[in-house]
Amino acid sequence: MKDALTSFLRDSGLEAQSNAARLLGYVVTEVVEGRAQGIKALTIAQDIFGRGASFDPSKDSLVRVEMKRLRDILDHHYATTGAEAQVCIRIPKGTYVPVFERRAVAVALAGDEATGGVAHSRRRVAWGVGLTLLGIGLVAVGWLVLAEPPDPGEGEPKVRVASVSGAVRNAEKVALETLSRFRNFAVLEPGQTGTYALTFDGSSAVVKAQFVHEASGEVIVSANFGAQEIGALSDADELSPFRIWLGKTFARNGVMEADYKRRGEAGGDMACSKLTEAYFSNQTDAAHLEARDCIMNRLDQGHNSARLKVDLALLTREEHSDQRNLLPGNALDRASQAARDAVSLDRFDATAHYTLMTVLFATGAVQEGIAAGQRSIEINPFDGEALGGFAARLNYIGEHDQALALFDRSSMFIPGGLKWRDFGYFLAYLGKDDMARAAEAGLALRGLTNNSLYVVALAISHAHRGDAALAREMKALLLEQEPDIRDMFERRAYAPELVEKLMHHLDAI
Numbered sequence: 300m301k302d303a304l305t306s307f308l309r310d311s312g313l314e315a316q317s318n319a320a321r322l323l324g325y326v327v328t329e330v331v332e333g334r335a336q337g338i339k340a341l342t343i344a345q346d347i348f349g350r351g352a353s354f355d356p357s358k359d360s361l362v363r364v365e366m367k368r369l370r371d372i373l374d375h376h377y378a379t380t381g382a383e384a385q386v387c388i389r390i391p392k393g394t395y396v397p398v399f400e401r402r403a404v405a406v407a408l409a410g411d412e413a414t415g416g417v418a419h420s421r422r423r424v425a426w427g428v429g430l431t432l433l434g435i436g437l438v439a440v441g442w443l444v445l446a447e448p449p450d451p452g453e454g455e456p457k458v459r460v461a462s463v464s465g466a467v468r469n470a471e472k473v474a475l476e477t478l479s480r481f482r483n484f485a486v487l488e489p490g491q492t493g494t495y496a497l498t499f500d501g502s503s504a505v506v507k508a509q510f511v512h513e514a515s516g517e518v519i520v521s522a523n524f525g526a527q528e529i530g531a532l533s534d535a536d537e538l539s540p541f542r543i544w545l546g547k548t549f550a551r552n553g554v555m556e557a558d559y560k561r562r563g564e565a566g567g568d569m570a571c572s573k574l575t576e577a578y579f580s581n582q583t584d585a586a587h588l589e590a591r592d593c594i595m596n597r598l599d600q601g602h603n604s605a606r607l608k609v610d611l612a613l614l615t616r617e618e619h620s621d622q623r624n625l626l627p628g629n630a631l632d633r634a635s636q637a638a639r640d641a642v643s644l645d646r647f648d649a650t651a652h653y654t655l656m657t658v659l660f661a662t663g664a665v666q667e668g669i670a671a672g673q674r675s676i677e678i679n680p681f682d683g684e685a686l687g688g689f690a691a692r693l694n695y696i697g698e699h700d701q702a703l704a705l706f707d708r709s710s711m712f713i714p715g716g717l718k719w720r721d722f723g724y725f726l727a728y729l730g731k732d733d734m735a736r737a738a739e740a741g742l743a744l745r746g747l748t749n750n751s752l753y754v755v756a757l758a759i760s761h762a763h764r765g766d767a768a769l770a771r772e773m774k775a776l777l778l779e780q781e782p783d784i785r786d787m788f789e790r791r792a793y794a795p796e797l798v799e800k801l802m803h804h805l806d807a808i
Contacts, residue, residue: 301331303386303399310384311376319369321347326397327388338395366395393669454567455606456484456559457493458549459513463500470499470506470529470541477542480679482605482648483551494564495519495555508541510548512558519558520548536680538711546681546712551650552576553683553713568606571597575610579719582617582749588624590614608641609654616658620790621751634658649679653688660692660792668692683712691723697794699730718747725756729804730797738763748773751780751787759804770808777805 304327307313313320325347329338340356340363348361356362370390377387387400460478462471474497478486487493492513501507506529509521522544530539548554559565560573574590594611615634617623626633638658641651653675659668672689679685690705706723713720721743728737741760744753758773781787784805788798 301327303327303384303388306384306386307373307376307381307388310380311372312380313372318347318365319372322365322369323373323388323397326390326395330397335396340395343395362395366390391670391673393673394666396670454565454569456495456555456564457487457491458484458555459487459491459493459496461496461498463498466503467499467501467506469526469532470508470524472532473530473539473541474499474508474545476532477545477681478549480649480681481549481551482645482650483556484549494559506541508544510555512562520554538680538708542681543711546683547714550682550712551684568597568602568604572606572610575614578614578617582621582623584623587614587617591624603644605641605645605648605651608637608644609648609650612637612641612654612658616661620661631658631662635662647678649675649682649685652678653682653685656692657688660695661790663792665696665792669696681712683709686712687717687720687723691719691726694723694726694730695791695793695797697730697796699727702727718744718750718753722752722756725760726797729759729800734763748776751777754780755784755801755805758808759801762804762808767808774805774808 304324307323308315308320322343325343326338329335341354343362343366344350344354344356344359345352348365350359350361370392373388373390377384377389381387388397389400390397458478460471460474462468475486478497485493494513496509496511496513498509498511499506500509501523504526506524506526507521508524510519511517512519524541524544528540530537530542546553550556556565559569565573571590571593574586574593578586578590590610591614594607594614597607598611612634615630615637618625619630619634635655635658638651638655641648642655645651652671656668656671656675659665659671669692672685672692675685676682676689686705687709690702690709693699693702693705702723706720706727709720721740724740725737725744728734728740738760741756742764744756747753748757754773754777758770758777761767761773762770777784785798785802788801793801
């Protein structure tokens with residue numbers, strides 16, 4: 300890590316005593332020496348800029364301004380002079396802790412033209428992003444290496460990817476690069492038969508993509524793409540129509556998983572995920588208990604996958620937030636441990652980092668939660684669920700414009716009326732005092748009264764539309780479910796300003 304700092308200071312032309320150079324040297328040293336959690340605006344102001352103990356970062360923008368200038372310098376350097384650097388230093392927005400990215404070397408996806416041999420690798424790489432290390436207590440400080448991923452959870456599908464003709468080989472390359480970001484299935488070696496096949500045919504002008512169930516030959520979904528709609532392998536984060544289609548098809552709870560579960564082929568760990576999904580669709584004590592028991596039984600039998608740990612963390616978080624099926628001990632501590640276990644089992648599982656984010660927010664560790672959410676969408680920017688989940692947490696802290704942008708992006712991958720996203724839109728528009736749009740989103744939750752947050756949205760939306768009777772009915776139901784409404788919001792780490800705004804609307808009913 301210090302080598303990356305040395306290279307940057309040598310190549311960027313920064314004067315050694317400039318504010319930017321001293322600031323970067325300070326935060327990198329703190330991470331290297333294991334003090335990342337202590338990097339705060341106050342300590343930076345005191346140690347670097349000589350401010351006293353009375354420094355108030357909420358009133359004095361010195362550190363924020365200098366950190367923004369440093370971020371801009373880093374971004375410019377690695378886009379120009381440092382474009383060939385193997386390791387980059389970056390400081391994500393929302394934190395003062397630097398992360399270190401080793402730029403991934405592209406794995407050969409097509410055969411060597413001279414020999415016609417195939418050099419496809421199953422190695423999963425965070426393409427176009429590099430390997431990010433969060434020095435904030437989420438993972439241990441140390442280098443991550445490109446390594447074979449652990450086996451996927453038992454019962455997950457297997458996918459074969461193949462081109463019928465050489466004219467569509469670019470589509471195969473882009474597909475393999477994009478699929479490397481998903482961890483909910485295995486990509487097979489060439490020539491093997493899987494649960495599904497993703498095939499490409501056509502010409503250099505038009506590519507036909509088909510996603511087929513191998514055993515039955517049934518085409519699950521297909522689409523045609525012009526050459527420009529495929530996207531470039533060199534721009535791995537580009538939101539091309541082809542990559543959006545892949546995201547819709549292969550994301551967790553996407554087209555593939557829906558078909559897999561429909562066929563009854565989801566066994567093992569995947570069966571527990573199916574129960575977890577059923578719980579979030581219909582949040583009852585019985586559904587929660589069934590899903591949690593499934594996971595605990597699998598763990599007791601010696602199974603230990605990131606998928607199981609993710610689902611356990613989500614259900615245990617709900618145990619806290621909804622006070623549902625409480626077990627002895629601190630539910631949030633158990634949820635945090637399960638989420639961290641998932642990240643340890645597979646550090647390139649975007650869903651694991653996303654789940655850790657949700658738990659960290661619930662514990663009040665907001666800055667760490669933001670960093671985990673950023674890590675999740677950096678690993679996989681094509682997962683609509685993770686994008687929407689990160690947007691929801693941005694809502695909690697009052698970043699409503701950013702939340703709306705991410706909800707809109709999530710909608711590209713998961714179109715239609717997802718209820719948790721409808722609630723997210725409601726909360727974002729309410730936070731912006733756009734009550735007409737808030738009510739429109741809130742009323743999309745009609746009939747979903749098992750979830751107390753949805754009841755909040757319905758009560759406020761009915762009141763805005765002038766239906767006082769229904770608003771009072773919803774508020775009465777809410778008080779039966781949650782006698783202390785304010786506590787319900789605070790358990791979810793909503794920002795005080797958002798809590799007050801919600802309580803103001805509810806008190807008016």
